[in-house]
Amino acid sequence: MAEPLLFEKSVPGRPGYQLPTLDVPLEPLPTDDLRKDLELPELSELDVVRHFTRLSQLNFSIDTHFYPLGSCTMKYNPKINDELAGLPGFADLHPFQPEHQIQGALELLVLLQKILAEITGMDAVSLQPAAGAHGELTGLIMIRAYFRDRGENRHIVLVPDSAHGTNPATAAMLGFKVVQIPSNARGGVDLEALDAALSPDVAALMLTNPNTLGLFDENTLEIAKRVHAKGGLLYYDGANLNAILGIARPGDFGFDVVHLNLHKTFSIPHGGGGPGAGPIGVKAFLEPYLPLPVITEKKQEASSIHYALDENRPKSIGRVKAYYGNFLHLVRGLAYTLAQGPGGLRKIAEISVLNANYLMQALKKYYDLPYDRICKHEFILSAKRQKAHNVRALDIAKRLLDYGIHPPTVYFPLIVAEALMIEPTETESKETLDRFIEVMIKIAEEAEKNPELVQGAPYSTPVSRVDDVLAARKPNVCWCS
Amino acid sequence: MIGATPSEIKQMLSAIGIGAIDELFSDIPEEVKLKKGLKVPPAMSEQELRRSFSELAKKNLALADQTSFLGAGVYRHDIPSAVKALISRGEFATAYTPYQAEASQGTLQSIYEFQTLICKLVGMDVANASHYDGATSLAEAALMALDITGKENLLVSRAVHPHYRQVVGTYFHGRNLPIKETPLFEGLTSTEEVEAYLSKNPTAALLVQYPNFLGLLEPLEALASICKKHGTLLVVAVVEPVALGLLKPPGERGASIVAGEGQSLGIPPSFGGPHVGFIATTKEYMRRIPGRLVGQTLDSKGKLAYTLTLQAREQHIRREKATSNVCTNQSLCAVANAIYLSLLGKEGFKEVSAQCYHKAHYAFRQWTKTGALKPLFNAPFYHEFVLRTPIKASEFMNLMEKEKILSGYPLTQDYPEFGDAILLTVTEVNRREEIDCFTRKLEEAPRLTREGCLHG
Numbered sequence: 044m045a046e047p048l049l050f051e052k053s054v055p056g057r058p059g060y061q062l063p064t065l066d067v068p069l070e071p072l073p074t075d076d077l078r079k080d081l082e083l084p085e086l087s088e089l090d091v092v093r094h095f096t097r098l099s100q101l102n103f104s105i106d107t108h109f110y111p112l113g114s115c116t117m118k119y120n121p122k123i124n125d126e127l128a129g130l131p132g133f134a135d136l137h138p139f140q141p142e143h144q145i146q147g148a149l150e151l152l153v154l155l156q157k158i159l160a161e162i163t164g165m166d167a168v169s170l171q172p173a174a175g176a177h178g179e180l181t182g183l184i185m186i187r188a189y190f191r192d193r194g195e196n197r198h199i200v201l202v203p204d205s206a207h208g209t210n211p212a213t214a215a216m217l218g219f220k221v222v223q224i225p226s227n228a229r230g231g232v233d234l235e236a237l238d239a240a241l242s243p244d245v246a247a248l249m250l251t252n253p254n255t256l257g258l259f260d261e262n263t264l265e266i267a268k269r270v271h272a273k274g275g276l277l278y279y280d281g282a283n284l285n286a287i288l289g290i291a292r293p294g295d296f297g298f299d300v301v302h303l304n305l306h307k308t309f310s311i312p313h314g315g316g317g318p319g320a321g322p323i324g325v326k327a328f329l330e331p332y333l334p335l336p337v338i339t340e341k342k343q344e345a346s347s348i349h350y351a352l353d354e355n356r357p358k359s360i361g362r363v364k365a366y367y368g369n370f371l372h373l374v375r376g377l378a379y380t381l382a383q384g385p386g387g388l389r390k391i392a393e394i395s396v397l398n399a400n401y402l403m404q405a406l407k408k409y410y411d412l413p414y415d416r417i418c419k420h421e422f423i424l425s426a427k428r429q430k431a432h433n434v435r436a437l438d439i440a441k442r443l444l445d446y447g448i449h450p451p452t453v454y455f456p457l458i459v460a461e462a463l464m465i466e467p468t469e470t471e472s473k474e475t476l477d478r479f480i481e482v483m484i485k486i487a488e489e490a491e492k493n494p495e496l497v498q499g500a501p502y503s504t505p506v507s508r509v510d511d512v513l514a515a516r517k518p519n520v521c522w523c524s
Numbered sequence: 525m526i527g528a529t530p531s532e533i534k535q536m537l538s539a540i541g542i543g544a545i546d547e548l549f550s551d552i553p554e555e556v557k558l559k560k561g562l563k564v565p566p567a568m569s570e571q572e573l574r575r576s577f578s579e580l581a582k583k584n585l586a587l588a589d590q591t592s593f594l595g596a597g598v599y600r601h602d603i604p605s606a607v608k609a610l611i612s613r614g615e616f617a618t619a620y621t622p623y624q625a626e627a628s629q630g631t632l633q634s635i636y637e638f639q640t641l642i643c644k645l646v647g648m649d650v651a652n653a654s655h656y657d658g659a660t661s662l663a664e665a666a667l668m669a670l671d672i673t674g675k676e677n678l679l680v681s682r683a684v685h686p687h688y689r690q691v692v693g694t695y696f697h698g699r700n701l702p703i704k705e706t707p708l709f710e711g712l713t714s715t716e717e718v719e720a721y722l723s724k725n726p727t728a729a730l731l732v733q734y735p736n737f738l739g740l741l742e743p744l745e746a747l748a749s750i751c752k753k754h755g756t757l758l759v760v761a762v763v764e765p766v767a768l769g770l771l772k773p774p775g776e777r778g779a780s781i782v783a784g785e786g787q788s789l790g791i792p793p794s795f796g797g798p799h800v801g802f803i804a805t806t807k808e809y810m811r812r813i814p815g816r817l818v819g820q821t822l823d824s825k826g827k828l829a830y831t832l833t834l835q836a837r838e839q840h841i842r843r844e845k846a847t848s849n850v851c852t853n854q855s856l857c858a859v860a861n862a863i864y865l866s867l868l869g870k871e872g873f874k875e876v877s878a879q880c881y882h883k884a885h886y887a888f889r890q891w892t893k894t895g896a897l898k899p900l901f902n903a904p905f906y907h908e909f910v911l912r913t914p915i916k917a918s919e920f921m922n923l924m925e926k927e928k929i930l931s932g933y934p935l936t937q938d939y940p941e942f943g944d945a946i947l948l949t950v951t952e953v954n955r956r957e958e959i960d961c962f963t964r965k966l967e968e969a970p971r972l973t974r975e976g977c978l979h980g
Contacts, residue, residue, distance in 0.1 A: 045827065045828060046633065048633070048636075048637060048640075049637050049641075049862075049866050050637075050640070053869075057869070058869065058871060058872060059866070059867045059868065059869050059872065060604055060867050060868045060869065060872040061872075062602075062872070062875050062876060062879060062952060065878075065879055065882060065883075066955060066956040067882055067883050067886035067956050067959070068882075068886060069882055070881070070882050070885035070886065070889075072770070072881070073741065073771075073904040076741055076771050076772055076904065077770060077771065077772060078768070078770065078771055078772045078773060078776075079772075081644070081645075081768075081769060081870055081873065081874060082644045082870070083641065083644065083645075083865055083866070083868070083869055083870040083873055084866050084869060084870070085869045085870050085871070086866055086867075086869060088604070088606055088867060091606060091863065091866050091867050092606050092609075092610065094866070095610045095616075095634065095859075095863055096610065096613070098629070098630040098631075098633055098634055099610070099613045099615035099616050099630045100615060100630065101628075101629035101630035101633070102615045102616065102619045102627065102628055102629070102630035102631055103619060103620075103624070103627035103628065104614050104615045104616070104617070104618040104619040104620075105614070105618035105619075106614025106615065106617075106618045107614065107615060108627075110620060112620060115620060117620060118525070119525060120617070120618050121525065123570050123573060123574070125612065125617075126574070127573065127574070127577040129608075130577065130578065130581040131581070131586040131588060132578075132580070132581025132582055132583075132584040132586050133581055133584070133794070133795060134792040134793075134794050135586040135587045135588050135792055135793065136584050136586060136587065136793060136794070136795040137587055137592070137594050137598055137600075137793045137795070137930075138598055138793070138795050138796030139594055139596055139598070139933050140584075140585065140587075140594070140930065141921070141925065144584060144585040145584050145585075145795070146583045146584065147579075147580040147581055147582065147583030147584040148580075148584050148795050150580060150583065151580050158564050158565075161562050161563050161564055162562060162564070173656035173657065173660065173797070173798070173852070174656060174850075174851065174852035175851065175852070176839070176849045176850055176851040176852065177656060177660070177850075177852075179849065180695075180698070180849060183698075184694065184697075184698035187698060207840075207851075208838075208839040208840040208841070208842075208843045208846070208851070209839050209840075209849050209851045211839075211843040211844035212839035212842070212843055212844060212846040212848070212849035213849040214844065215843075215844035215845070215846075215849075216667070216699075216846075216848060216849045217698050217699050218699045218700065221843075221844040258551075259551040259552055261551050261552075261553070263553070263556075264553055264555075264556065287552070289558065289561065289562050290549055290552065290557060290558060291552050291556050291557050291558060292556070292558065295556040296556055310525075312617045312618045312856070313618065313619065313620050313621065314616070314617055314619070314854075314855050314856030314857075315616055315617075315619040315620070315621065315622060315628070315630075315631035315634075315635075315855040315856060315859070316620070316621035316622060316631065316653070316816065316852065316853050316855035317621075317654075317798075317852035317853045317854045317855045317856070317857075318656070318797070318798035318800070318852065318854040318855075318856065318857060319852045334694070335690070360694055360697070360698065361690050361691075361693055361694035361697065362659075362687055362690040362691050362693075362694055363660075363691060363694055364656060364657060364659060364660055364691060364797070365597065365657055365658065365659035365660075365685070365687040365688065365691060365796065365797075365799075366598070366657075366687065366795070366796025366797055367795060367796050367797070368796075368797055369797040369798040370794055370795040370796055370797050370798075371794045371795075371797065371798060372797070372798055374577070378573055378577065380564065381565055381567075381568045381573060381576075382525070382567060382568055382569075382570070382573060383525075383564075383567055384564065384565065384566045384567025384568070385561030385562045385563070385564050385566070386561060386567065387525075387567050388562055388564065389561065389562075390526055391525075391526075393545045393548075394526050394527070394528055394533070396545075396548045396549070397528070397533065397536055397537070397540075397545055397548060398527070398528070398536070400536075400540050400548055401536040401539055401540055404539060404540050404541070405539065416551075417547075417548055417550065417551060440624065441624075441626065444624065444626055444627050449620065449624065449627060450624055455840070469525070469526055469527060470525050470526070470527050471527045472527040472528065472532075473527065473528055473529075473532040473535070473536065475527070476527075499824075501626050501627075504626040504627055504629075505626070505629045506625070506626055506629055506823040506827055506829040507626070507823040507824045507825050507827070508626065508823060508824040509625040509626060509821060509822075509823050509824075509829045509830075509831045510821045510822050510823065510824065510829075510831075511625075511821070511831055511833070511835075513821045513822060514819040514820070514821035514831050514833040515819075515833050515834055515835075515836070518810065518817075518819050518833055518834060519819050519820040519821075520636070520639055520650055520651075520810070520817050520818065520819045520820075520833065521639055521640045521643045521649060521650060521651070522636070522637075522640040522820075
């Protein structure tokens with residue numbers, strides 16, 4: 044059943060690829076620089092195709108399974124987007140081709156920038172960052188550059204205790220001091236604690252809204268007012284934008300910088316952990332600081348537009364990634380957005396929120412619901428009740444695998460004990476939601492009547508519960524013959 | 525793309541106990557709710573999308589529609605069909621990050637194989653599960669060197685890819701950390717300048733590229749021994765890993781960290797992304813490496829299994845104390861690298877690497893023989909080289925473009941000290957006819973052979 048490693052399947056002398064015969068004379072090789080040996084496997088094309096096809100079959104994926112995975116927005120990834128990203132005019136394009144050879148690519152990027160600016164209510168967008176955390180890094184470097192220009196040395200970044208781990212990690216990576224703000228009883232930012240933390244040293248508050256509890260912070264305008272009153276800026280972590288698409292915009296709440304996760308809200312496939320794409324949007328006063336390059340439009344005669352790459356921007360923070368962002372993902376993101384139109388975008392928010400509330404109402408009898416109020420696109424259950432039977436959130440997660448459902452995010456946010464963070468997305472059918480409800484109720488029963496069954500799960504996956512402690516104690520991260 | 529039908533929506537509303545969807549948004553302040561639809565283009569069907577994107581794509585000139593000698597960090601290599609066929613499988617493409625190991629053995633084992641293949645290629649003990657791209661990998665490797673050495677200065681060779689240098693600069697300026705560029709001598713990182721700087725300034729790392737941005741083979745051993753003397757780590761960027769099919773890996777030449785780009789290994793140029801970076805190092809620094817790592821372990825029944833490991837380094841566990849903020853790897857691109865390397869295999873990969881070398885050297889010989897283009901450097905090169913153009917580099921490139929030849933990367937902007945010069949790249953996909961055709965164009969343009977005559 045287990046698939047051997049490539050190296051174990053290798054047979055000396057077995058080719059998997061053929062090149063055309065070399066059509067130029069041999070040249071002398073740099074003898075001092077030659078490598079002695081190269082340990083790569085030797086396999087036929089069929090060997091390789093079977094190996095990776097079999098490996099793929101050991102995975103859960105959206106195409107095969109339901110993924111109610113909170114804060115990750117595992118919606119269906121339309122296949123047309125992959126087809127369009129594969130067009131030779133996009134995939135077979137070099138980033139250093141002359142400007143007149145890449146006009147279509149630049150036009151596409153400008154269109155996506157405008158659409159994302161409209162969706163978020165921001166004035167300018169950069170598509171450079173490769174992922175959400177990279178967008179955070181870019182945004183915070185811009186914020187630092189802005190304050191430096193103003194002669195202000197603000198060295199603190201405020202982060203709510205419900206924030207994604209990337210928020211404090213990004214701030215710390217840039218040498219900011221991270222100050223955590225506690226949540227109030229309704230799951231929002233505690234305003235008194237915020238007031239106490241605000242000072243002329245605070246550069247920014249990083250906020251996810253709806254937050255990682257799946258709750259919209261009703262004080263969002265008040266929070267913005269108070270942070271701005273002390274001269275600080277507001278950073279919007281767009282991980283949960285799905286819930287408010289076409290309903291409201293972070294720019295209108297007062298946020299100065301936002302990042303989006305195209306691999307969440309805009310249906311780019313997650314790829315088993317990446318690549319992603321994390322564009323950022325900013326208000327006009329931050330536009331001069333955007334990373335390089337910025338695309339400009341110049342009207343030419345006959346109403347045609349020439350797109351150019353502007354590298355000459357003295358206030359820019361510089362380059363954050365080679366070339367122009369994860370371009371093919373930007374093609375996918377644009378295709379997805381254009382397929383929705385204004386009505387479709389709003390519908391995404393409406394149905395993702397409807398689906399989440401439907402699940403929450405059905406499950407709150409069986410699991411603890413720490414915040415019993417309307418949720419947005421996701422909600423948090425706690426397995427506290429099940430823990431009384433020695434069944435933890437992790438056990439429930441693993442048991443779900445036996446029912447063919449990918450588990451919710453567990454143990455996050457950190458402020459809820461035994462958290463199960465559930466996000467169904469708008470693309471799932473009611474049958475799927477109903478089956479999930481049924482399975483979750485069944486597992487709650489199992490936890491009570493037969494806890495060992497749940498504790499020992501999973502039983503039906505290619506491997507049983509994996510020993511993470513052993514993996515970390517004796518790390519084996521590279522196969523050596 | 526909506527799962528529920530109108531009647532199901534009604535059923536769900538009634539199960540929740542509300543009358544209309546709007547009630548689910550009552551927590552959003554009225555004054556910021558959009559009263560009208562977003563000003564975005566109206567919805568398009570799949571047919572319309574296909575038509576409209578094809579039109580946009582046609583406004584670009586694909587590499588396949590011209591002769592290209594353009595590389596400079598992004599390379600054209602042949603990609604076996606099986607690579608795309610396999611990574612397009614939904615089980616790989618639409619899977620989540622493998623936090624649930626039992627449901628992700630396919631991704632995990634593939635990444636473990638990727639890590640192993642990268643280690644073998646660059647001659648290191650540990651490689652991470654990939655990173656955004658080569659440039660950001662180099663920046664993260666530099667931060668890693670700071671963390672290891674406890675020193676703050678950074679020395680970067682001027683022969684590192686300009687975008688890479690700029691990205692490292694952004695990461696470091698963002699943190700107010702000092703960074704210094706070290707000059708070149710005949711296209712190579714000057715060992716004397718490095719020695720002079722390191723002997724005066726405690727420095728965390730020296731960053732060089734191998735082969736360097738100008739295509740030349742840096743004297744890694746010499747640089748490594750200078751670094752060692754001063755307690756500085758040698759960080760080597762590998763932007764063209766295909767070179768390592770032929771060349772001694774940086775791990776055997778004294779590198780402490782190798783930060784690389786895997787685009788060459790089965791990923792199309794893609795207008796610059798997604799590509800895939802990696803960071804590899806020795807066992808000693810394994811726990812300092814940023815980003816995901818996959819390890820082998822056992823399941824509860826003693827069966828071999830794979831899982832994300834040493835996660836205590838990462839942001840979702842350590843938050844502000846993590847080694848990096850990174851929360852993504854380029855997983856699917858890393859799988860493409862693994863598939864590419866296993867399809868080509870030991871002999872195929874060596875052969876691709878050797879063909880690039882031979883074709884580039886043949887081209888160099890033919891093109892310089894015409895006298896129209898003159899070599900700038902004498903050091904050994906791999907598959908890229910710098911030539912001086914007889915007229916303005918941009919004018920030369922325009923002339924060649926009229927012949928449907930993309931004649932390289934102009935260096936005028938990044939290296940004004942070279943005068944009018946271009947960086948040309950030849951890989952295994954360039955046929956001899958293309959190389960010879962370019963030679964003829966150089967010969968046929970008599971004005972090119974007399975320096976400067978086009979300026980008047």
